[in-house]
Amino acid sequence: MTTSKTSTKSGPTAPLPFLGLACAVGVSTMYYNQPLLLEMSHSYGVTAGRVGFVAVATQVGYAIGLFTFVPLGDVLERRALMMRMYGAVTVALLLVALAPGLGWLIAGSLLLGLFASVTHVVLPIAPDLVSQEQRGRAIGTVMTGLLLGILLARTFAGWVSGIHGWRWVFVVAAVINGTFVPLIWKVMPKLPPKQQLRYADAMKSLWTLFRTQPLLRESSVVGALVFASFSCFWTTLAFLLQSHYGLGAGVAGTFGVVGAAGALVAPLAGRLSDRHGSRWVISLGMGLLAFSYILLWVEEPAGISTTFHIIALVVGVLVLDVGAQMTQVANQTRIFGLVPSARSRLNTVYMTVYFTGAAIGSALATMAWTHWKWNGVCCLAIGFIVLAGLRHAIGSRHAGEDHPVTSEEDLLLEA
Numbered sequence: 446m447t448t449s450k451t452s453t454k455s456g457p458t459a460p461l462p463f464l465g466l467a468c469a470v471g472v473s474t475m476y477y478n479q480p481l482l483l484e485m486s487h488s489y490g491v492t493a494g495r496v497g498f499v500a501v502a503t504q505v506g507y508a509i510g511l512f513t514f515v516p517l518g519d520v521l522e523r524r525a526l527m528m529r530m531y532g533a534v535t536v537a538l539l540l541v542a543l544a545p546g547l548g549w550l551i552a553g554s555l556l557l558g559l560f561a562s563v564t565h566v567v568l569p570i571a572p573d574l575v576s577q578e579q580r581g582r583a584i585g586t587v588m589t590g591l592l593l594g595i596l597l598a599r600t601f602a603g604w605v606s607g608i609h610g611w612r613w614v615f616v617v618a619a620v621i622n623g624t625f626v627p628l629i630w631k632v633m634p635k636l637p638p639k640q641q642l643r644y645a646d647a648m649k650s651l652w653t654l655f656r657t658q659p660l661l662r663e664s665s666v667v668g669a670l671v672f673a674s675f676s677c678f679w680t681t682l683a684f685l686l687q688s689h690y691g692l693g694a695g696v697a698g699t700f701g702v703v704g705a706a707g708a709l710v711a712p713l714a715g716r717l718s719d720r721h722g723s724r725w726v727i728s729l730g731m732g733l734l735a736f737s738y739i740l741l742w743v744e745e746p747a748g749i750s751t752t753f754h755i756i757a758l759v760v761g762v763l764v765l766d767v768g769a770q771m772t773q774v775a776n777q778t779r780i781f782g783l784v785p786s787a788r789s790r791l792n793t794v795y796m797t798v799y800f801t802g803a804a805i806g807s808a809l810a811t812m813a814w815t816h817w818k819w820n821g822v823c824c825l826a827i828g829f830i831v832l833a834g835l836r837h838a839i840g841s842r843h844a845g846e847d848h849p850v851t852s853e854e855d856l857l858l859e860a
Contacts, residue, residue: 465590585715
């Protein structure tokens, strides 16, 4: 039988900046391949369209990991769980580095995404460390690390590959993740679950959360569509730079530095969510996303100078990342306030849908590039933003709908 007795929080707490570092280390492993796709296609003698499925496989693996591993954060002691998963990420990185063919590379990328979901075992710890009024600030602080990991991963990959080749990117990353395992043991306190809960019951409650929480459903769909749009750009950027200017992975990765400046908005987004409400921040974020694609959809061959086109891309990337990060922080701030004892499972539902959106965005962007080049990619990305805006507008009309299930007892009864 499952009991729902909630344990009180006691003992030392993990510092928020360290949680941000943990998120950065874990999530960065997913994005090393994006600026390297062109180099990988040359290594295996395949087309850009085929090698694009390396990025898709990583995101699909991540979505599966979110669904299967992240609920364990409500069931098991989280420090030990984190150590095991970072160890598994290390092994997966080495498999990718040693892949003898494209099929093996895709399989290794799937495993890498699967275990990199440890990031979202880490993230729900943040709101447990602060008062309800500071929830947005705490999430924003940890999200800064996560977002910097996403964006600077491309920079790291582009620079390392330029010196040693793309395989060494994953070797160095394996060393970093392996070193991080004992660091978790030293810095993190033990983090027992908030209640005694069986894994089977935790999994059953995922559907209950999705069914009974209208705000969770709305946030998941909006987040998935926004991230699909975001992924359209980053999946095809290397193709754009190569075809227009003959620029390689190093330059594509350097764009991550520009995006990293946008990631620094996450703490501000958290404070704005605490002050003005998450819905207001999401509206602002999606407006910025739409504007970013006006800048990104500047075509150099249409008589615009190369310098102006690059400047437009740089500014567009900055605005794109600011808009995406504001939307993400606000979405997670509001879902973590629904059922406090089920934060890992709330994050499971949200992030599974979210990264499914990313995988769809990457796959469709690769096909759009193959058939219609940059025009097709930008049209697709704007279409995702329009759909997200429509879902957000529908939610605004039903903003009075609140979460009918607020406790673990009610959740288990509903299940």
